[in-house]
């Protein structure tokens with residue numbers, strides 16, 4: 059039984075918890091439910107294709123309705139990658155895997171925030187697109203839009219009129235990383251929909267199985283097939299995605315064959331070594347933690363612990379305590395490690411330390427550093443995210459490159475977007491042209507949203523335990 063006293067203070071519920079595992083998490087000053095709501099609005103603002111009648115983003119409409127494959131296949135839908143308008147399968151898939159993982163781990167957080175419907179919609183929006191892109195068993199579109207053509211344009215997605223070529227991988231031009239990550243995503247999505255939409259869940263699982271076979275039988279790096287991707291989202295290895303996909307398929311099916319394959323890949327690709335980070339190009343920490351959860355084997359439990367202990371104790375930090383891994387996506391990196399270490403904590407590995415660490419990282423982003431880094435949330439949030447659509451005035455006013463350089467707040471509020479973040483000295487510039495600080499991407503919000511859901515889940519657990 060946990061000892062708690064609850065009292066009102068400045069209109070907020072403040073919990074004072076004595077000697078409880080989750081005390082630090084429970085006492086956060088920030089409304090995690092609100093952050094979940096906003097982050098889902100960010101994903102909604104990134105939608106491509108025909109928008110449904112319940113679209114909540116007033117400044118967005120239908121766009122890129124002509125997106126087609128090389129044989130005329132319908133490739134409309136999905137999400138724009140960032141402030142630009144390429145649809146990029148590799149990071150869209152890793153985003154989806156993380157959102158799905160966070161959703162089925164912490165569904166209570168979404169439900170109590172009234173966000174379950176929106177979270178399911180956000181995940182399905184991506185999965186529907188992956189299914190369209192998977193045009194035959196060994197053929198997967200991985201990119202629509204050319205970065206060079208796209209980057210010559212600044213404006214609204216509704217006004218796009220350049221040609222948008224589509225690029226794919228197939229048996230002759232394989233991409234085990236892209237196919238593997240998409241398989242992982244669809245396996246994780248199948249878990250999300252298992253109860254609420256069993257037909258859809260099994261459809262996702264069938265595609266996941268085929269994609270994993272494709273990834274496994276035809277080995278290669280996707281950026282050798284989809285050359286334009288290398289400059290932006292290079293993948294340097296595919297062993298992590300193969301292991302990740304097999305692990306997710308094992309989780310979704312309980313078929314021991316997938317676990318055998320995952321463990322085989324893990325050995326073969328030497329995934330035992332402690333990584334430094336967890337992001338789209340390096341999933342090893344996620345693999346270790348997922349395998350720890352699935353098998354409870356000391357080998358994986360120890361690897362997960364080594365990663366999180368290193369991150370908590372020795373990873374470089376800014377003076378205000380933010381994990382600092384890279385100048386691109388600084389906050390994304392910190393949120394990703396917060397999320398996977400929350401998952402490690404759920405597996406029983408140093409739970410109080412990792413949860414406290416995760417809470418500190420996320421709360422830094424929400425205001426502890428002296429400002430918010432989430433558009434539309436909290437104190438002094440970013441006003442000039444590097445994001446073309448939200449930099450445009452309201453239609454029918456025209457929009458072009460002058461909107462890029464305008465020294466004014468983005469006219470449209472890109473609610474919920476987590477920006478790239480500060481430098482190693484906690485310094486940040488809210489200037490649209492400074493994309494190192496102000497870029498926003500699908501990928502930046504994913505581990506963040508899932509970590510916020512995890513923290514909210516822990517708060518709800520404290521409430522439950524106190525009621526019991």
Ligand SMILES: *[C@@H]1O[C@H](CO)[C@@H](O)[C@H](O)[C@H]1NC(C)=O
Nearest residue numbers: 069070071089090091092095
């Ligand atoms: C937190 O945000 C949610 C969603 O916007 C809202 O319904 C709720 O009232 C907020 N809670 C507090 C304590 O402000």
Ligand SMILES: *[C@@H]1O[C@H](CO)[C@@H](O)[C@H](O)[C@H]1NC(C)=O
Nearest residue numbers: 213217218219220221456458
């Ligand atoms: C695209 O739009 C621009 C600006 O409205 C126009 O000048 C150009 O001709 C259009 N290009 C095509 C291919 O329609």
